[in-house]
Each structure stands twice: as C-alpha cells, then as structure tokens.
Amino acid sequence: MAYKKRVDGRKFDETRPIIAKAGVIPKADGSGYFKIGKTEAYAAVYGPRELHPRNKQDPKTGVLRCTYNMMPFAGQGDRVRPGPSRRSKEISMVTELALLPVVNLEDWPNAVVDVFIELPQTDAGSRCAGISAASIALADAGIRMQDMVAACAVGIVDGSVVVDLNYEEEAWEEGNVADIPLAVIPSTGEISLLQMDGKVTKEQLMQAITQAKPVFERIADIQRAAIKERYDAVTREVKQNE
Amino acid sequence: MSNDLKEHISAALKKGVRLDGRKLDEFRPITIETGTVATAEGSAHLRCGETEIIAGIKLAVGTPYPDRPDSGTLMVNAELRPISNPEFEIGPPSIESIEVSRVIDRTIRESGTIDEKKLCITPGEQVWMVNVDVVPLNTDGNLIDLGCLASVAALKNTKLPRLEDGVVNYKELTQEGLPLSEEPIAVTVVKIGENFLVDPTQGEFDVADARLTVGSLADGTLCALQKGGDASLTPEDIDRMVDIALATAKKLRKLLE
Numbered sequence: 396m397a398y399k400k401r402v403d404g405r406k407f408d409e410t411r412p413i414i415a416k417a418g419v420i421p422k423a424d425g426s427g428y429f430k431i432g433k434t435e436a437y438a439a440v441y442g443p444r445e446l447h448p449r450n451k452q453d454p455k456t457g458v459l460r461c462t463y464n465m466m467p468f469a470g471q472g473d474r475v476r477p478g479p480s481r482r483s484k485e486i487s488m489v490t491e492l493a494l495l496p497v498v499n500l501e502d503w504p505n506a507v508v509d510v511f512i513e514l515p516q517t518d519a520g521s522r523c524a525g526i527s528a529a530s531i532a533l534a535d536a537g538i539r540m541q542d543m544v545a546a547c548a549v550g551i552v553d554g555s556v557v558v559d560l561n562y563e564e565e566a567w568e569e570g571n572v573a574d575i576p577l578a579v580i581p582s583t584g585e586i587s588l589l590q591m592d593g594k595v596t597k598e599q600l601m602q603a604i605t606q607a608k609p610v611f612e613r614i615a616d617i618q619r620a621a622i623k624e625r626y627d628a629v630t631r632e633v634k635q636n637e
Numbered sequence: 638m639s640n641d642l643k644e645h646i647s648a649a650l651k652k653g654v655r656l657d658g659r660k661l662d663e664f665r666p667i668t669i670e671t672g673t674v675a676t677a678e679g680s681a682h683l684r685c686g687e688t689e690i691i692a693g694i695k696l697a698v699g700t701p702y703p704d705r706p707d708s709g710t711l712m713v714n715a716e717l718r719p720i721s722n723p724e725f726e727i728g729p730p731s732i733e734s735i736e737v738s739r740v741i742d743r744t745i746r747e748s749g750t751i752d753e754k755k756l757c758i759t760p761g762e763q764v765w766m767v768n769v770d771v772v773p774l775n776t777d778g779n780l781i782d783l784g785c786l787a788s789v790a791a792l793k794n795t796k797l798p799r800l801e802d803g804v805v806n807y808k809e810l811t812q813e814g815l816p817l818s819e820e821p822i823a824v825t826v827v828k829i830g831e832n833f834l835v836d837p838t839q840g841e842f843d844v845a846d847a848r849l850t851v852g853s854l855a856d857g858t859l860c861a862l863q864k865g866g867d868a869s870l871t872p873e874d875i876d877r878m879v880d881i882a883l884a885t886a887k888k889l890r891k892l893l894e
Contacts, residue, residue, distance in 0.1 A: 437720065467695065467716070469693075513774070515691050
C-alpha cells in the first residue's frame with residue numbers, strides 16, 4: 396500500500412501556502428516572518444553588537460548566535476513549558492550551522508549577531524520555517540550574505556517522496572515515514588542543514604534531495620520578494636516625503 | 638542618555654504635549670484580532686503603537702489543589718523574550734516579566750471573572766487548568782495594560798477541547814467557552830513631574846517618577862492595584878490616578894465587545 400494521495404490534497408512536490416515578510420519587528424536591526432501552512436515563525440536580528448561574556452568573543456570574526464523558541468501555546472498538544480529544552484537547544488545549534496555558510500562576519504571582530512526565532516504556532520516543519528525567517532531577517536539587517544538560505548522538510552511517506560510534511564504526515568502510521576529537514580543555499584545547491592528521522596534507503600534519500608531542488612529555488616524567490624517588498628515600501632515612503 | 642530623554646519628555650510636557658503628539662489621557666490606537674493561533678484554545682493578537690503582543694490560552698486537565706478540591710486553576714505568565722527588545726535577555730524570568738505576569742494574573746483572578754468552581758470536572762480528581770501566556774513580539778511600553786487586554790480577549794475567544802475518558806483531545810474543540818462573567822481592565826497611570834499620563838511608551842515608562850496600575854470592573858469596582866516607580870504618591874495623587882484609570886478603562890472595555 397503506497398502513499399498515493401496526500402492527506403490535505405496537495406501535489407507531492409507542493410508546499411503549503413507560504414507568506415513571507417521582512418521588517419516586522421521595529422525594535423530589531425532586521426526581522427523576518429515566514430508562515431508555511433499553520434507553522435508560523437518570527438525572527439529578529441540584533442547586532443552586530445558587543446558579545447558578552449567576553450571570553451566568547453573571537454578577535455578574528457563576529458559570532459552568529461541563534462535561539463529557537465516555541466511560544467508556550469505553539470505545540471500541537473500540551474502547553475510547552477517556557478525555557479530552554481534539549482530539543483530547542485539542539486535546533487538552535489543546527490539553525491546556526493545552517494545559516495553560517497552564507498553570512499560574512501569577518502568585518503565584525505569581537506561582535507555577535509543575535510538571531511531570535513519565535514514560533515506562535517506550529518504544524519511540523521518549525522525548524523525549517525525558523526531558518527527561512529532568520530535568513531530574511533539577516534538580509535533585512537544588512538548583514539553581508541552570499542545568498543539566502545531556504546529551508547523545508549522533505550520526506551518519504553510510504554515510499555513516496557513528499558515535500559513539506561505536515562503533522563499528520565509526520566505521524567503517518569500506515570507505512571514508513573522519513574522526515575528530512577533540509578536547508579539549501581540555492582545558488583550553489585549546497586546543503587547546510589540535514590537531519591533525518593525514520594527509515595529510508597540511500598537511493599530514496601538521494602531521490603528526495605534531487606527531486607526537491609526546485610522547491611528551494613521557489614522558497615528563495617519568495618524570501619527575496621519579501622525583502623524587495625520591504626525596500627520598495629521604504630522607497631515609496633521616501634518619495635512621498637520629498 | 639535616560640537623563641537627556643527625561644529632560645526632553647519633561648520639557649515637552651510643560652508645554653502640554655507628548656513626544657508623539659498625544660494628549661495626556663490618550664491611548665495609541667489599538668487593534669485586536671482573535672483566534673489567530675491555531676494550536677491554542679483561545680488567542681488574541683494585539684497591536685498598539687509599536688507594541689505588539691500575542692496572548693494564547695492552553696487548557697489542561699490536572700488534579701486540583703488539596704485545599705480547593707472543587708476549583709479549577711488559573712495561571713498567567715508573561716514571556717519577555719529578547720526577540721521583542723534589545724534590552725531583554727535570555728535566561729530565567731527577569732523581575733520585569735515577573736511583575737507583568739503577576740499584575741495581570743491578579744487583575745484577572747481577583748476580578749472573579751472565571752468561575753473556578755465551574756472548571757471542576759470531578760471534585761478532588763480532575764479540574765481544568767487555564768494557562769494564559771502573554772508574549773510580546775515588539776515592545777514599546779505599557780506591557781501590563783496591553784498584556785491584560787490581550788489576555789481577556791484571548792480568554793473570551795477560548796473554546797474547551799473535547800474530553801474523552803478524562804483525556805484531552807486537543808484536535809477537537811467544543812462550542813463551550815470558559816465560564817466568564819467580567820471584563821477586568823488594567824490601566825497604568827504614570828506620573829512624570831506633575832503630569833499624569835496613560836499608555837506610556839517605553840521612553841515615558843522609563844523616565845516616570847511613579848506609576849499606579851489599577852485593575853477594575855465595568856461597575857468601577859477596583860480589583861487590583863500595583864504602585865511602581867521610585868517616587869512616593871500622595872493620597873491626592875492616588876485619587877486623581879484612580880479617576881484617570883477608571884475613565885480610561887471605560888474606553889478600553891469597548892474594544893472587547
């Protein structure tokens with residue numbers, strides 16, 4: 396019995412509807428918003444600013460520091476207790492590693508760029524939504540970057556390659572499910588986040604990575620459009636005031 | 638820097654203006670959207686000036702406190718996360734966030750709006766526990782008043798999830814809301830020099846000499862108070878501040894209709 400029709404009627408290579416925005420948090424130096432289906436992420440960048448404690452400073456380069464957090468009411472079931480958990484700490488770490496290859500902080504020795512990611516609601520794919528929002532926020536903050544980072548989960552549900560699994564698909568019980576969160580640097584095709592839980596063959600893994608390629612290009616286009624929209628709005632405002 | 642800001646704000650107030658052009662008793666425009674968070678049983682997304690707050694309600698079934706075996710429980714928690722302000726830090730709750738949590742909690746609890754007896758499922762065994770979480774996305778002052786307003790809007794938006802053999806099925810919400818009878822409103826009045834202001838921005842809040850938060854009901858009954866700030870208040874100050882708070886609460890209550 397293979398997975399022939401997706402639970403919410405999407406095509407196999409189709410993500411849930413995406414809304415992306417830049418400049419959503421005025422207090423921050425840069426910010427981004429990324430909503431995919433019912434998974435919603437806000438990201439704010441503060442910095443470059445002086446890094447405390449000082450023993451964490453690097454005289455050669457600025458440091459990227461990411462913090463992922465689900466709001467207490469963001470989980471599918473019970474309330475999520477506030478404060479760091481093993482899960483949130485690990486996701487914070489892999490988020491940092493996913494973004495690091497594209498950011499250039501060499502001009503900012505001893506400084507830190509803080510990225511805070513908050514999720515008001517989640518329906519699977521939250522670390523990927525967080526990375527996609529964070530990438531918009533970094534660009535909005537004017538941090539020098541080689542490219543966007545586009546993130547999305549791909550997976551194998553009962554033998555079929557699917558893109559952007561929702562919670563129901565992640566919890567599919569009628570066959571094997573492999574959930575593979577990926578972050579891709581679209582211009583090079585390189586992968587900066589790769590995790591997996593479930594069971595797959597190596598062939599299925601490579602097939603999932605290959606087939607999902609266009610999805611990351613689409614996500615990066617949506618991210619760039621969000622940045623562009625933000626600066627078009629600023630430009631319009633400036634012109635009006637002239 | 639704070640001293641410069643204080644001089645600036647005070648000088649403007651002497652001429653009867655606030656830095657953003659508002660009257661002393663004028664709130665910034667507020668919008669409240671409810672039901673914005675699919676994973677919460679009730680939610681509200683509030684915007685006021687540049688302050689933006691999400692309040693979410695999670696319900697759980699738990700055992701009651703031994704001294705009140707037939708009553709459900711309420712807990713209000715404010716998370717002042719570093720996403721919303723460069724001055725907030727990661728780590729254990731700051732004293733600011735604890736004060737915001739506790740004053741909102743007190744305003745809602747003491748208003749008696751939630752009939753905790755009606756939250757009892759099986760006396761001594763199972764009761765509904767109501768968790769209110771207030772999370773600012775961006776902060777520019779007045780977190781107590783706005784957090785309280787968002788919380789009450791979220792409580793009014795709440796639907797109980799289905800209970801199956803004593804286990805909560807979060808996937809299915811019933812049509813039943815929470816047993817609410819009041820709409821408690823918190824209003825903070827800050828004193829800067831001889832001026833009394835409502836809805837302080839972060840700057841006004843930071844330079845205020847003293848402040849008084851007044852929680853009240855529709856009929857003007859007071860249900861919670863909190864005095865803050867370094868300076869003391871005279872009984873005449875308090876008289877005026879409570880009047881201002883009650884008049885302001887009347888306007889804010891209309892936003893919950």
